[in-house]
Amino acid sequence: MGKTIILAEKPSVAKELAKALSVFKRFDGYYEQDNYVVTWALGHLTELAEPAYYNPKYKRWSINDLPIIPTTLKSVILDSTKNQFKVVASLFKREDIDQLIIATDAGREGELVARSIMELANWNKETKRLWISSQTKEAILDGFNNLKESSLYDNLYEAAKARSHADWYVGLNVSRALTTKHNVSLSAGRVQTPTLAILVEREKELEKFEGSFYWTVKAIFEPFSANLSADKKTLHITKEQEKDNYLKELENKEATVTQVLNEEKVENPPLAYDLTELQRDANLYLNFSAKETLDVLQRLYENHKLVTYPRTDSRYITLDIVPTLPQRLKALEFTPFGQVANIFVEHGYRKDMDRFVKESKVTDHHAIIPTEQRVDLTKLNKKEVDLWTLIAKRFMEVLSENYLYTNTDVTLQVDKHTFTTTLKKEQQKGWRDISVLSDVVTEIGRTLPYKGEIPTVGDKFKIEKLVSRRNATEAPQRYSEATLLSAMENAGRFVDEKELKRNLSGGLGTVATRAEIIEKLINSYYVQREGRYLVPTAKGIELIRLAPEELTSPTLTAKWEGRLADISDGVEQSSLFIDDIKKETTKLVNNVKNDKSRFEMSGEGVIKCPHCDFAMLSFKDELDQIHHKCQRLGCGYEQMLVKKIKPAKQAVVKTQKLASGKKVMVVKKGKSVASYETTLKVVTPSRYKKRVEHTSYKNQEDSNTTTFADLIKASEQRRKKRS
Numbered sequence: 001m002g003k004t005i006i007l008a009e010k011p012s013v014a015k016e017l018a019k020a021l022s023v024f025k026r027f028d029g030y031y032e033q034d035n036y037v038v039t040w041a042l043g044h045l046t047e048l049a050e051p052a053y054y055n056p057k058y059k060r061w062s063i064n065d066l067p068i069i070p071t072t073l074k075s076v077i078l079d080s081t082k083n084q085f086k087v088v089a090s091l092f093k094r095e096d097i098d099q100l101i102i103a104t105d106a107g108r109e110g111e112l113v114a115r116s117i118m119e120l121a122n123w124n125k126e127t128k129r130l131w132i133s134s135q136t137k138e139a140i141l142d143g144f145n146n147l148k149e150s151s152l153y154d155n156l157y158e159a160a161k162a163r164s165h166a167d168w169y170v171g172l173n174v175s176r177a178l179t180t181k182h183n184v185s186l187s188a189g190r191v192q193t194p195t196l197a198i199l200v201e202r203e204k205e206l207e208k209f210e211g212s213f214y215w216t217v218k219a220i221f222e223p224f225s226a227n228l229s230a231d232k233k234t235l236h237i238t239k240e241q242e243k244d245n246y247l248k249e250l251e252n253k254e255a256t257v258t259q260v261l262n263e264e265k266v267e268n269p270p271l272a273y274d275l276t277e278l279q280r281d282a283n284l285y286l287n288f289s290a291k292e293t294l295d296v297l298q299r300l301y302e303n304h305k306l307v308t309y310p311r312t313d314s315r316y317i318t319l320d321i322v323p324t325l326p327q328r329l330k331a332l333e334f335t336p337f338g339q340v341a342n343i344f345v346e347h348g349y350r351k352d353m354d355r356f357v358k359e360s361k362v363t364d365h366h367a368i369i370p371t372e373q374r375v376d377l378t379k380l381n382k383k384e385v386d387l388w389t390l391i392a393k394r395f396m397e398v399l400s401e402n403y404l405y406t407n408t409d410v411t412l413q414v415d416k417h418t419f420t421t422t423l424k425k426e427q428q429k430g431w432r433d434i435s436v437l438s439d440v441v442t443e444i445g446r447t448l449p450y451k452g453e454i455p456t457v458g459d460k461f462k463i464e465k466l467v468s469r470r471n472a473t474e475a476p477q478r479y480s481e482a483t484l485l486s487a488m489e490n491a492g493r494f495v496d497e498k499e500l501k502r503n504l505s506g507g508l509g510t511v512a513t514r515a516e517i518i519e520k521l522i523n524s525y526y527v528q529r530e531g532r533y534l535v536p537t538a539k540g541i542e543l544i545r546l547a548p549e550e551l552t553s554p555t556l557t558a559k560w561e562g563r564l565a566d567i568s569d570g571v572e573q574s575s576l577f578i579d580d581i582k583k584e585t586t587k588l589v590n591n592v593k594n595d596k597s598r599f600e601m602s603g604e605g606v607i608k609c610p611h612c613d614f615a616m617l618s619f620k621d622e623l624d625q626i627h628h629k630c631q632r633l634g635c636g637y638e639q640m641l642v643k644k645i646k647p648a649k650q651a652v653v654k655t656q657k658l659a660s661g662k663k664v665m666v667v668k669k670g671k672s673v674a675s676y677e678t679t680l681k682v683v684t685p686s687r688y689k690k691r692v693e694h695t696s697y698k699n700q701e702d703s704n705t706t707t708f709a710d711l712i713k714a715s716e717q718r719r720k721k722r723s
């Protein structure tokens with residue numbers, strides 16, 4: 001029998017696999033011993049070929065060549081990692097190697113990584129699949145003892161391939177159409193565009209919103225307080241005079257309890273984390289971006305081996321995990337959860353496990369939970385500790401009893417006026433007790449339990465004090481990463497048709513790709529982070545106006561997502577799906593071609609380019625410095641405003657106009673007076689003059705001197721250099 005080659009997703013994982021299998025001899029690009037060769041990819045080693053591969057004329061971007069629809073898309077070797085591809089391909093050719101174990105990431109992308117390498121390197125011998133959910137040595141060895149037939153994952157691969165091809169056809173064509181038509185670098189995509197549209201939609205709501213004020217009145221009794229109410233709801237008083245009248249009328253009065261209603265409440269513990277829920281909580285409680293959460297989580301999974309597979313959309317575990325729970329609890333011994341974990345091990349934990357254990361709700365991977373690896377928090381950095389704490393805390397909560405409490409609704413009457421309040425008494429803390437074990441604060445805005453005695457009907461209470469508060473009617477909130485992740489996950493609510501809602505139950509994008517989509521929108525300057533909020537830029541707003549309408553609503557993505565799921569389940573042929581994608585692409589491109597709109601970015605901060613008069617996008621860099629970048633592809637002029645503090649001996653207050661129209665600001669700070677001098681710095685000079693005779697807006701379609709691809713590449717490189 002020959003040797004078995006194992007293909008891992010990346011070097012670090014290959015090293016772990018080699019260690020687990022005692023393969024220690026290292027060569028250039030692989031490990032080897034008598035039975036095994038362990039090698040690796042570096043993420044994708046292949047990519048879908050650029051249009052020019054099919055026809056050299058596509059190197060030049062021209063709207064007349066669109067849509068570009070090759071019959072079948074070809075993969076090519078990715079240039080940046082071609083050496084490793086050569087290593088893998090030559091190992092695949094070796095006579096003494098007769099079996100392959102795919103050990104790339106156990107998910108759709110991982111399957112695609114391995115299969116496209118196998119295809120391009122012509123692997124055709126026996127193939128097995130390693131499918132594991134933890135990176136501990138036990139889990140790895142267990143996985144090797146239970147290798148799967150690779151054919152079990154054929155449909156997953158088909159779906160992965162169909163998804164990447166669909167994204168190529170749609171993304172490439174629509175982006176080229178928009179870019180060449182408007183002479184501005186504009187990109188669109190199957191998931192990216194509807195996600196941006198969600199943000200733009202909210203921005204429009206916000207613009208239209210007209211706020212108003214109202215007042216509420218609260219009476220402080222001893223030992224509780226109650227709100228002035230009508231119809232069991234806190235009264236919103238719209239006129240200030242009216243509010244003053246209430247205060248005058250109720251002052252020093254006595255209230256009588258007219259109704260006391262008890263309600264027993266039961267709160268089940270939450271379910272364990274899937275990736276999206278964890279990204280949401282980490283954004284809310286730790287202020288992590290979705291991408292940051294995924295990165296830190298990957299380290300906890302891969303380097304520290306403390307948590308199970310990150311890219312999961314399940315919040316449940318399978319039956320075979322149940323016997324391993326005590327080991328996982330014991331592993332927490334030297335952590336803040338250790339004592340309670342020990343009590344769980346010795347005295348048992350939550351009995352009705354059927355809430356949490358559901359085979360049917362686990363497809364590829366179970367929920368994110370701690371592994372059996374003993375935890376040493378001193379080996380983690382602060383962010384790792386914080387994220388691990390969320391996961392461990394949630395795991396402990398899942399295994400805890402219900403939270404039981406009683407809500408008592410009390411109604412009081414003062415003449416014809418009604419006051420109401422709800423008093424809460426805790427009966428059993430249950431899972432709510434877990435959060436006190438760690439110092440990561442997750443209980444925000446919860447009503448505190450009532451310590452006093454519950455009143456009875458007929459009791460009288462004097463109004464000690466009246467408090468009125470002015471509130472603003474609530475404007476629609478901008479999305480944070482946490483709420484955008486929810487919106488993407490529940491994209492069905494943006495869709496009307498019932499059938500589509502069902503298909504969108506998986507949401508926009510997948511758990512594995514949502515963080516990436518958000519980052520992409522930010523890196524392309526369609527969205528900016530403002531504190532914890534995501535705000536579309538003028539360019540992002542304009543892109544949504546110009547993009548084909550079907551692509552701005554989740555409906556199209558919904559249809560496609562449903563069919564991709566069907567391909568993965570083996571009930572739809574990917575060739576039929578791709579045929580429809582090609583037709584749809586043609587439609588989308590024609591839609592852009594026939595659209596009469598022009599790129600007209602407007603809004604706050606948008607100024608005209610001093611070289612070519614085109615609109616400049618204003619954005620802030622990492623240091624909060626304001627940049628203006630001309631959006632005309634053939635110009636590319638970029639300037640930034642540099643603020644310098646000029647300490648002044650005397651208070652000098654004056655304004656001075658700069659060429660840009662900006663004024664010098666004079667700011668008083670404490671006792672001393674410092675002035676900020678704003679100067680303009682050219683980041684990228686304009687290329688406009690040289691090309692003006694060739695690429696004016698009107699004749700750009702016939703332009704034969706400008707290669708848009710080159711311009712975009714150049715602007716990409718400048719952007720990379722900056723970041």
Ligand SMILES: [Zn+2]
Nearest residue numbers: 609612630635
């Ligand atoms: Zn310009």
